[in-house]
Amino acid sequence: MQPIGIFDSGYGGLTVMKEIVKKLPQYDYMYLGDNARAPYGNRSFETVYRYTLQCVEWFFEQGCPLVILACNTASAKALRTIQQNDLARIAPENRVLGVIRPTTEIIGNFTRSRNIGILATNGTVQSGSYLIEIEKFFPDITVHQEACPMWVPIVENNEHQQPGADYFVKKHVDHILKAGAGIDTLLLACTHYPLLRDKIRQFLPEGITLVSQGEIVANSLADYLNRHSELENRCSKSGERMFYTTDSTEDFDNHASIFFGEPVRSNHMNLDNSIQLADHIY
Structure with a gap:
């Protein structure tokens, strides 16, 4: 095999x-x-x-x-x-x-405002990889990043559907939307985060596209x-x-x-x- x-x-x-x-x-x-x-x-x-x-x-x-x-x-x-x-x-x-490469090659197709947000782990944010790769394919896009260190433990402890997750999800969603005025697309740049999709959606205004990588x-x-x-x-x-x-x-x-x-x-x-x-x- x-x-x-x-x-x-x-x-x-x-x-x-x-x-x-x-x-x-x-x-x-x-x-x-x-x-x-x-x-x-x-x-x-x-x-x-x-x-x-x-x-x-x-x-x-x-x-x-x-x-x-x-x-x-x-x-x-x-x-x-x-x-x-x-x-x-x-x-x-x-x-x-x-x-990362497959995602950044097409992420520009999702945004109309040319402002996107990246929700990721500390390591991914610190690497700057999304900033570098998106710049190659879509130099007109403004990228805002937000590290969400508690999201992986929440998911791995099967708490992603519980009320206790609300605080940590809302905290980071609010923070990135405040930092990046005009964001109309949010990328879930961690493979754990799709399990929090419903929670994230609760705290998003209408009209914002939520993109998963799978x-x-x-x-x-x-x-x-x-x-x-x-x-x-x-x-x-x-x-x-x-x-x-x-x-x-x-x-x-x-x-x-x-x-x-x-x-x-x-x-x-x-x-x-x-x-x-x-x-x-x-």
Whole structure:
């Protein structure tokens, strides 16, 4: 088997995988959540890069010719270095893609006022990746960013539908709308945030578009595979779904079904072996 690998620091990437599977059900997929070291949002560039590279190498060892970093923090802090510095050394025929580029390529199509807001983790905001990439494709757009550090813990503790989440959601929505007069589009630049969509919508004025990444990434992947037949032909197609976590499988399965929309049965990935491999490399 040569499945398409989908990586996230925890559960959030399952919202992207859900849309990818819906769009491209014929392929085999292997998901890995690095739950033992989550969250990535507040970690340094070097740490996120090191953790992400370890997991990408693990995917390659499993036979994955293509890995999707379905994590905004990993895409912001590790993707470019892996693409430019590591692929040629570890697997020059393989590819690693992220979620930021597909989103920024089309985000300008959603806004009329040319003012958009980015709701993200601290790590993604600090990286400036969205500012840089949007400038490339839509230099006329003004971008405002807001870090929402409590949103991931709220979702992962299954509190996203509870009244207690209202304060933290309203706080950041109000703040970014106040900072960016004229915003008519808000991007949920974290794969956990779609689960807060209904809560966020409660505190938004009419006329503001709320954009999630799952469908955008799925459409972009379909286009990429169509344009790269040499890679597409290496991806196995039997409709298999495999799930791995670096932490408790029982805990992962209980949470993962909320993100993926159907029951999940995961396997444990031995992180210690990967750390030893990485220590040897570095």
